[in-house]
Amino acid sequence: MKRFNRLLFAAVVSVGFISTAVNPAFSAEAIKIGFVFSMTGGAAAYGATQKEGAELAVEQINAAAGGVKIAPIFEDDASVPQQGTNVYNKLINGDKVAVIIGPTLSNTAKITNPIAQQIGVTVLGVSNTAGGITEIGDYIFRNSLTEAVVIPNTIKVAKEKLGLKKVVLFYGNDDAFTKSGADVFRKVLQAEGIQILSEQTFAKGDRDFSPQLTQIKSQNPDAVVCSALVEEASGIVNQARQLGIPKTVRIIGGNGFNSPALIKNAGDASEGVVVGAAWNISSTSPLNVKFVDDYTKKYNRPPDQFAAQAFAGVHIAYQAAKAADNRKAIRDAMVKIKGLDTLLGQFSFTEGRDADHTPVVQEVKGGKFVVFGN
Numbered sequence: 350m351k352r353f354n355r356l357l358f359a360a361v362v363s364v365g366f367i368s369t370a371v372n373p374a375f376s377a378e379a380i381k382i383g384f385v386f387s388m389t390g391g392a393a394a395y396g397a398t399q400k401e402g403a404e405l406a407v408e409q410i411n412a413a414a415g416g417v418k419i420a421p422i423f424e425d426d427a428s429v430p431q432q433g434t435n436v437y438n439k440l441i442n443g444d445k446v447a448v449i450i451g452p453t454l455s456n457t458a459k460i461t462n463p464i465a466q467q468i469g470v471t472v473l474g475v476s477n478t479a480g481g482i483t484e485i486g487d488y489i490f491r492n493s494l495t496e497a498v499v500i501p502n503t504i505k506v507a508k509e510k511l512g513l514k515k516v517v518l519f520y521g522n523d524d525a526f527t528k529s530g531a532d533v534f535r536k537v538l539q540a541e542g543i544q545i546l547s548e549q550t551f552a553k554g555d556r557d558f559s560p561q562l563t564q565i566k567s568q569n570p571d572a573v574v575c576s577a578l579v580e581e582a583s584g585i586v587n588q589a590r591q592l593g594i595p596k597t598v599r600i601i602g603g604n605g606f607n608s609p610a611l612i613k614n615a616g617d618a619s620e621g622v623v624v625g626a627a628w629n630i631s632s633t634s635p636l637n638v639k640f641v642d643d644y645t646k647k648y649n650r651p652p653d654q655f656a657a658q659a660f661a662g663v664h665i666a667y668q669a670a671k672a673a674d675n676r677k678a679i680r681d682a683m684v685k686i687k688g689l690d691t692l693l694g695q696f697s698f699t700e701g702r703d704a705d706h707t708p709v710v711q712e713v714k715g716g717k718f719v720v721f722g723n
């Protein structure tokens with residue numbers, strides 16, 4: 350081949366490549382879904398089960414005959430916003446995914462989601478519960494119940510069952526989720542007429558909570574209301590009991606407490622912890638029963654709420670993406686999802702693209718999260 354012809358050939362090939370690869374996310378064979386979960390760092394306990402739940406859903410969808418398949422791309426956001434930004438850019442601009450599921454933490458979502466919003470890529474959060482996430486824009490959705498929905502029910506049930514009159518509010522003051530949860534707890538406690546004796550704070554990565562817990566003990570609260578991610582929550586629960594705050598003084602947590610890692614890390618000290626949730630394993634809906642069964646067979650242990658929400662999230666994103674041939678069409682299809690049968694119930698997004706279903710209150714009993722009330 351003469352040099353000119355060779356160049357021409359190369360040019361034709363690359364033009365051909367560009368034209369057939371304008372939107373590889375929408376090839377007929379597979380929908381590229383990018384997953385951004387915290388596989389390392391402080392939130393790895395959540396990320397690990399999210400990945401398992403998502404993988405199970407993808408495996409089952411891809412095994413079904415005839416349908417469009419999913420090509421999953423998993424990325425680790427390392428529990429920090431900067432790494433979340435790196436992998437968002439890779440998935441959007443490099444892999445050209447159709448949809449992103451994740452990131453794990455609201456604290457990361459606040460930074461990453463504007464990147465997707467600006468380009469017009471649909472994001473489905475499956476564990477973000479802080480305020481101000483879906484407000485980032487009209488491409489941002491979530492199937493995870495917010496703290497604003499879950500906490501009022503948690504405090505109402507706890508007040509009824511435990512006769513709460515005075516509590517201490519203990520929270521992380523450097524994380525979008527822990528701060529948002531504390532804001533909701535404060536508002537709801539005030540609305541319920543429960544006195545807040547004091548507010549105590551900690552920072553991400555703290556290991557010693559004895560100064561705050563010693564003060565809390567001296568105030569003799571009916572309960573300790575706590576907005577924390579699981580690493581710090583485990584330390585707080587453990588040290589509270591070590592310092593002699595009796596188990597009758599319940600520790601009441603938000604979504605950060607929903608991981609079995611809390612029970613594993615804090616052991617017997619976690620008995621009696623009360624936590625509001627979006628999901629409990631005992632739900633008898635047929636899809637949930639099947640999910641719990643399939644998951645337990647595959648991973649040799651029962652699923653948690655994070656696995657359940659990730660599993661449901663894959664089905665929701667797939668429903669929206671399977672017939673779409675461009676990014677905007679996925680967003681438009683997400684909005685139209687109504688009454689989709691999922692393990693979270695008949696799923697529809699609210700006007701504000703949030704989840705809306707009945708929350709549950711759990712307590713740790715015999716090393717498991719069991720229903721406390723709702």
Ligand code: 1QQ
Binds near residue numbers: 395476
């Ligand atoms: C958030 C959360 C965390 C507790 C779990 C991932 O809800 O960051 O929004």
